[in-house]
Amino acid sequence: MVELDAHPQDWARYTPGQRLFRFLVFLASVAAVVWAVMSIDVIWPWVLDAPEQMGDLFGRMVPPDFSNLSDILWVLLETVNIATIATAVAVFAALPVAYIAAQNTTPNIATLWLGRFILVSSRSVNTIIWALLFVAIFGPGIIAGIVAIMFRSIGFIGKLLGEAIEEIDRRPVEALEATGASRLKVILYAIVPQVMPTFWAVSILRWDINLRESTVLGLVGAGGIGIVLQSAIDTFNWPEAATVLLAILALVILGEIVSATLRKRII
Amino acid sequence: MSQTRETWPETWHRPPMIANPVLRYGLAAAVLVYALWAVTSLPFDWQRAAEGLARAQRIFAGSIPPSFERSGLLIDGFLESIKIAILATVGGVLLSIPIAFMAAKNLAPKPIYLLGRAIIIVARSFHPVIVAILFVKAVGFGPLAGVLTLIVYSVGFVAKMLAERIEEIDWGQVEAMRSVGAGYLSTLFYAVFPQIMPRQIGLSIYQLDSNLRASAVVGIVGAGGIGSTLANAFGRYDYDFALAITMVIVGAILVSEGISGQIRKRIW
Amino acid sequence: MLKISNLVKRYGHGEPVLKGLDLEVPGNSVVAIIGASGAGKSTLLRCINRLVEPTSGTIALNDIVLSDLKGRELRAARRRIGMIFQSFNLVDRLTVMENVQSGRLGYLPFWRAASRRYPKRDIRRAYELMERVGIAHYANKRADELSGGERQRVGVVRALMQEPEILLADEPTASLDPKTSEQIMELLRSLSAEFALPVLINIHNVAEARLYTDRIVGMRYGKIMFDAEPSRLDKAAMDEIYAGLPAEERGEEETPAPSLQVSAA
């Protein structure tokens, strides 16, 4: 039986040290918020005005103007294509990166760090920033958009795939090495089948994310529906902007449904 | 056992994933046709892209070494991003609580539930950059638009996760409170909040990290912070300054990822 | 004929796990290697096909010295050595046929392996062997849908597909129930006779070792303490191999009352 006297008389949820730590964290958070409120470059009367401004903007959007709907849908389809092509290319480009970034398959320490470097730099730069760069290089247009999405996706897919490779069962790999199969064939027969489920799951997930990202590429000139949205806004054509927004909403929700069904089917 | 040996085939094919051959080949053909169409239908401007190599060279040459000459601007932009992220996190998390309760199937009546879900879906579906240009148009350039944008962005994620947590709370505690005659609010405070609190803190830290990343992006369309500084540098072909900014952003993201990971580990 | 002389294996900087081991396996005999956990049985088998790198000593299979081969030559040598594992080591998500054919990977051009267009001859052989061990009707099933005994049969067929000159089995029956485990041992024995193959089996079950093998090698702390036909494995020999271990852990099922006298190693 448990010794009852061994229990302390006063019950406290946390030790004093923990309480102090929690209190300090809390204090630091409050201080951070106060600092942010005090020093941010915001004209406060405008903040009070904001709901009215938003309401006003919203008022100008209703009713949406559907007269250009077929054009908008066409560009929307183009946006889907951008996301799909970029995802497809990125998925293949990410394979070797994942392979060298996984501790158990990378040929040597130099390739391991190369792989990690590629993953980190791809992941820490947002798609839009990549797009900014590639618009400067390739000029405005969908090539810049596709390449931007690709660059960002490689890091995402490569990281998750690399982790999947690190978690595979080593034993079949060893068994096939023992048959005298070459490295490439061992990869093909023992590693690829094991990471296939992750591969599909990650590709579908990234496609879904890329669908969203491709809707904004146009705002920095990198193609897709964003360009239509930008020009509607620039010309104060709010009813049309509303239509574009609705179309984007429909696209994203549809994409989510498609990817959910695909996930269920394939895995 | 095998007096009359069964005759086995001399060829072998892997059993296909889709058993129905019509569906299988149909699907393959459809994918092929789509791929061809997608690649050929897009308005590629190869001419222009081909000139890219020379331009890329110019950009890289112009960006190295990165210039920290105007580090004052850089620091201001960066601090502004942090402020935007903090305020948006506070605002977003607070706003998420009522919305999450609206969107929790087990607590809210049907029409409220649907409204709550709709808010979350809309907030999640629009990329923050789109939300940002709308706010920029409504309230003008600057950090206010950034804060508002990221509040919406935070609601999309935090309210969704929180609603899921609320849906799986332990009903025993709620009923215990009700059985001693507690009102709606005290039930909320003593039976529901304690159960969702840990998740809420974790989500807040995660969201602060995401907001910091996103604040760099929404700035590009004018919503303040370091993103605006970056967009300006790009616009003025100051590639060396742009590289410096990008390096700072990447560094900050890595640091923030590390810190938020550590804190979340500590708090639980 | 397998010939091992003065084999030493040391992991890192510790004590050697194999301490100057000599072993000859002529012709097609079934040899059991017994010994307490940690004696170095797995290490010995893995040194033979170089899954583990020997520290020094030589290993020769049919007059080809295996211990200093590299790259392509090592792979060519490994094709001639079949291995069977305790946990089967199949690729779960592949079909039985693909698992079986993966024994041929060393011989196959890459495109055939990748497109699963196996040569007719290999398919015929695969079906023959699968039929021989009773799993031919599972060819299109996924490996993870089979029972343990069936999976080990796939493992055996995969090794035989290599057309090996020797078979190494590291505790092939340890994850199987007693009945299935006897079937697998019987299978290994008859296959050895059928294909004129020497078979080396690491095994903890001494009773099974006695029953199904022609020769028993007892290991202790990286040295061979006993090497003779099963009938000569008496109590004294057992004590020497398993000195210090309680009788229940010796793997012998019907041991007489244990004498607690500990013979010094």
Ligand SMILES: Nc1ncnc2c1ncn2[C@@H]1O[C@H](COP(=O)(O)OP(=O)(O)OP(=O)(O)O)[C@@H](O)[C@H]1O
């Ligand atoms: N990869 C390794 N690295 C370091 N030490 C190892 C390694 N593999 C085995 N050893 C050590 O070598 C010794 C012999 O191990 P081995 O696996 O050969 O024993 P075994 O006789 O097969 O045992 P068991 O009957 O439990 O399978 C053990 O002490 C083990 O800890």
Ligand SMILES: [Mg+2]
């Ligand atoms: Mg072992």
